[in-house]
Amino acid sequence: MDEQDHPPAGYHHGNLRQALLAAARELLEERGPGALGLREIARRVGVSAPSAYHHFASLDAIAASLAEQGFTEFAEQLEAAPTNAGGMLAPTGEAYIAFARANPALYRLMFGEGLRGASRESKAVRALRQRAYEKVKAGLRKRLPADEVPAAALFLWSLTHGLALLMIDGQVDAGADASALIRQVLKLSGTGLPSAG
Amino acid sequence: MDEQDHPPAGYHHGNLRQALLAAARELLEERGPGALGLREIARRVGVSAPSAYHHFASLDAIAASLAEQGFTEFAEQLEAAPTNAGGMLAPTGEAYIAFARANPALYRLMFGEGLRGASRESKAVRALRQRAYEKVKAGLRKRLPADEVPAAALFLWSLTHGLALLMIDGQVDAGADASALIRQVLKLSGTGLPSAG
DNA sequence: ACTACAATCCTAACACTGTAAAGATAGTCT
């Protein structure tokens, strides 16, 4: 039975779980959150569908696991954003949107799409979202009176989240230089809009 | 065969199509976009599943129809926003978010969740989204140089869309007076944030 | 009014899905 040459060693198959997650992630980005299917995942790994139940409690658990994995990478990339330590917010925003654009389906999954029932309320996923959010707040506390922080953080997160989703959905025709447009939009979070209020 | 007392008159059943749409919409808000099921819809109307195919080409077509219906109501409520004609943008933003909060699942459906394949690319739905967007742009043109309008419009839309989704997902604990927080956040679109750029 | 017709609805069936139960197969430990 040499169905694969990866040598990761392990038990029977050559540690499944991760193979399932890898296949799931490929499928996710190939065909979107709604097309995540347990049988298709197993098919790609070359294994029978129910065998997945030795490693995951359900398809939702696989999706939740992907979401967690996504949040981990997300946090890494946000913290690695250039001059993040310097106190500038825009570079973090750009990294945020870069991640979403590089992993569109994963990003949508992380924010609830394709998760049916249980894992939509998943404590793990929700906690991870909140942790990312707390980082933004911490950055703002250095520069704003405490009572303005919540609204300011929500403002920044809404703007970035919304822009990311609109771009992912192909709803904004960014043309050739998307990053220029992104920078332009994010910069408005500093200056504001004339007579918008 | 008196399975219902609604007298809407019509053909055989007493115009299905709309009954299906009504049931679909109830189901949608009750159990979310992912739980939209043709068989369940038919069940609620008291009719056999395949009969829906005389009125809709597929389940996706039902979902797309709901989305269209949603956009229509959406546009109405946005235009009815107080002092919209006066040129203020914030009231429109509040109406935007009010709609999303009143019809959370429908709002998500309108922006792509739960639509598999075809209708995600649906021209009708996409056109409706664009039309709503053009209205925002038109409002901005009166107050900004032309070359700043696209970024400004995208800025406003991203902020509002993102805030709406975060609130819908229960990701922001708005507490008792959500509208106060909403107003506070939207107001920041006018003033901007110190040293955010 | 009676007939032809077209629209509407139904039952039966297909290919698919997620999941449960029970049996085969390999690796591990004493």
Next chain:
DNA sequence: AGACTATCTTTACAGTGTTAGGATTGTAGT
């Protein structure tokens, strides 16, 4: 070696969206 446990498989069940073909009803034509 033998017992045991973890892993994977076949089989089966209830559910889904969708298609094909037959029954039923309302509409139009003469």
